[in-house]
Structure formats: structure tokens, C-alpha cells
Amino acid sequence: MQNNRYNFNNWLKEDNTNIALVMIKEKGAAVAMNKEGALLYRLSQDEPFETSKSFKAISKVFTNLIGREVVLIDKPKVDENDIPLSLYVEAQELKMIVDEKLEPHTNEEFMEEANGLYSLNKYKPSHYMQLEPKPNYPYSNEIHAISALIDHLSNNDPQRAQHIINWLAYFRYYVANAQRFPKHF
Numbered sequence: 001m002q003n004n005r006y007n008f009n010n011w012l013k014e015d016n017t018n019i020a021l022v023m024i025k026e027k028g029a030a031v032a033m034n035k036e037g038a039l040l041y042r043l044s045q046d047e048p049f050e051t052s053k054s055f056k057a058i059s060k061v062f063t064n065l066i067g068r069e070v071v072l073i074d075k076p077k078v079d080e081n082d083i084p085l086s087l088y089v090e091a092q093e094l095k096m097i098v099d100e101k102l103e104p105h106t107n108e109e110f111m112e113e114a115n116g117l118y119s120l121n122k123y124k125p126s127h128y129m130q131l132e133p134k135p136n137y138p139y140s141n142e143i144h145a146i147s148a149l150i151d152h153l154s155n156n157d158p159q160r161a162q163h164i165i166n167w168l169a170y171f172r173y174y175v176a177n178a179q180r181f182p183k184h185f
Contacts, residue, residue: 006107006109006124006130007107007108008045008109009025009028009030009045009109010109010110011030011031011032011095011109012095013094013095016093018087018089018093020068020070020087020088020089021089023066023087024065024066027065027066029041029042029043029065030042030045030049031058031062031072031089031094032094032095032097032110032120033091033095033096033097034096034098035098037053038051039051039052039055039058039072039094040120041061041062043061043065056074058072059071068086068087069087070086070087070088070089071087071088071089073089073090073091076088095110096116097110097117097118097119097120098113098119099119100119100120100122101119101120101121101122102121102122102123103121103123104125106121106123108121109124150164150165
């Protein structure tokens with residue numbers, strides 16, 4: 001059985017200990033770096049990634065988002081005792097994105113490639129593709145997304161849902177047998 005849970009926003013490295021990055025993730029935002037050294041960022045997983053080479057501008061955006069000063073890639077501000085005054089993110093703490101791919105058979109947004117590099121998966125499954133199967137429902141693994149869509153289209157009315165299923169079956173029958181019924185198609 002395939003895992004329907006898509007791993008959105010998996011941009012943090014496994015060994016991450018950076019407080020700023022954790023706070024950014026908690027807000028639903030994301031940041032990574034591409035092979036040109038620009039930052040890929042977004043403020044919500046529903047948004048596409050934007051690209052910017054202005055580390056200071058993106059630092060201000062994330063500072064505003066989390067309510068604490070964030071310094072991305074640049075040197076952190078320090079007090080007279082060399083104690084950092086801001087949360088600091090170093091380049092090596094970000095995933096390096098070398099490619100963008102459309103991979104519908106992968107359940108991750110950031111896919112690990114060779115040498116610790118990553119690809120950004122442009123595929124995003126729909127809400128219906130991520131629903132859990134209904135227990136004790138025949139063929140639930142195969143048709144759950146379709147049945148959920150039909151339930152939604154019929155406003156969860158079983159009689160209307162049955163009507164839609166019958167209509168689809170009728171249509172499917174004639175499409176499969178189109179050579180026998182050429183005048184209808």
C-alpha cells in the first residue's frame with residue numbers, strides 16, 4: 001500500500017540545530033539555497049518559491065515573520081563580548097537545490113540526490129490524493145480518492161453519489177465500446 005502522506009516543507013536538514021530555522025519552519029515558511037547561491041524562500045507551503053540574492057532583504061522578511069532578528073548567510077551582529085545579538089543562519093545549514101523536477105511517484109517536496117544535494121519536487125498532490133482510506137471499504141486503497149471526490153460532488157448524499165457513479169459507468173461503457181456505436185461518438 002502506498003503512503004499517501006506527502007512530505008510538504010521538508011526543507012530542514014536532518015541534523016538541524018539552528019533555532020532560527022526551526023522558528024521559520026514553525027511558521028510554515030521555508031528557505032533553501034540554489035546552486036547559483038541565491039535563496040529560495042516562501043512564507044507558506046501554499047506559495048511557490050521566490051528567488052533572491054539579497055540576503056539582507058530576506059533576513060528582514062524572516063525577522064518580521066518570527067519576531068526575532070534573523071541574519072541569513074551574512075555575518076551576525078555581536079555585542080562587545082562577541083555574543084551574537086541575532087539568530088544567524090550559515091549557508092551550510094540550508095539544503096542546496098540543484099534541480100527542479102516533476103516527480104509524482106515521490107512523496108517528498110525536497111528529494112535527496114547524490115553528494116548531499118537536493119532537487120525540488122514541483123509535483124503537489126491534491127487534497128483528495130492525501131485522504132486516508134475508509135476502513136472496511138472494498139477497494140479502498142485503489143478508489144478512495146475517487147470516492148471522496150464523488151462524495152464531495154454529491155454533497156455527501158448517497159443517492160446522488162450513486163447517480164454520479166452510474167453516469168460514469170454508463171459513459172465508460174460507451175467509450176470502451178465506441179467502435180460498436182460509431183454514430184454516438
